[in-house]
Amino acid sequence: MPDPRVVFDDLRDEGDALDSLVGGAPVADWGRRTPAPGWSVAHQIAHLAWTDRVALLAVTDADAFAVETEKASAAPYSFVDEAAEEGAVRPPVELLARWREGRAALQDALSAAPAGARFPWYGPPMGAMSMATARLMETWAHGQDVADALGVAREPTARLRHVVHIGVRTRDFAFGVRGMTPPGEEFRIELTAPGPGGERWTYGPKDAAQRVTGPAVDFCLLVTQRANRADLALTADGPDADRWLDIAQAFAGPAGRGRDPQDHGSRRRA
Template identity: 50%
Template structure:
């Protein structure tokens, strides 16, 4: 199994898990609000479906992709939300059908991208493995929004490693999205997986270190938790500063998440 195959298998598992949480919801269930900004369960699924379709257009690299880029350039801060608002009007049963279709077609398309070939995106171009990892991260994060709103306990699995890996790899990009430059310092990252395995990144002798719970780091990186609510620690000024800005996704960071103690 290649790296891409492994990520695609984990992406399918994350998607199927979320599918199971929403497939039996009635109309009122799809209207449950999941975020402070007012996104409902329907918005979450619509967004995942739209991003699958955008990824398919990027792989095809034709007129549809060019039109998406033009739309993004015309409204860089609002086009993603606008697309979710447009698609949220689809009936739940139809939404599920289209989402299942789009994620399967995307998996097939990503499996067919030649090794070494880059796919265009709204940010830097990505390999098929990187695009699959980004889709898994998005699915993992938005599934958390849905699960918390519905009162579903999310099973802790080692599939979260992909989310952690993105968080580490995008350190410089996280600063860029805030108009800042990352400190010129190596950081050692040591995270404990749900299985108990230790995952590491960076040089062992780095003075700056981030250690702790992998699940918490992923919640921090997807900006679902404030750092006071996760078991993740920093040693060194650069490491401490990074935990204030870490994000796994492309685009602006949005509002800082409130500590759980301050949420309504």
């Protein structure tokens, strides 16, 4: 079991890394289109600010969070876009301040949460560490969209281990959200960690009949649906593992449509 303080610190660092991209960006850059259809850089930050706010409600005010879930139930396919649109029209300096304040408040609330406490969410209830991991995953994923819009190549870090963890744990969810029966057996996952050491992050039994291998960063891009499988250096052995790589989804909500293959160039890594 990871030390909760490590997860909380990594969440803070992931937010700071994205803040370094947008904090000093010219106002014009906030209007740049990102790979997410209809979303600018401002939409991406507005979404993170909104999600941090509702996560803070989940941790500190369950009744207020219940009101948010009612709104989501009334418009399940549009409430996320509507919240992003509402925030994106704010001046960048105001939006940036709201995001900074919200993520700092959530960081404090998660760090102060009692051990073993569970909080409501749009999926199953989560503990503080799981909530922090989910927020890190989303921050990294939306940060990738921002980096792509700004033409910035981000250096992968060991914080990706948290994204990998969610990606592996949500395997059955990815099948279920599409009305498919999850495989009955575990897969072996072997991923090459970022950095020069060539460390391997492994999950599942060594003798599993089906497996997935490749760079950890590519796996993270896949499960957050930030890149098409065709543009990634991931290999599946076994029919169920192969199907999983087509539908993998680490985030809650309806089945995502994913990203189209790149028209030129490639993310594929040797």
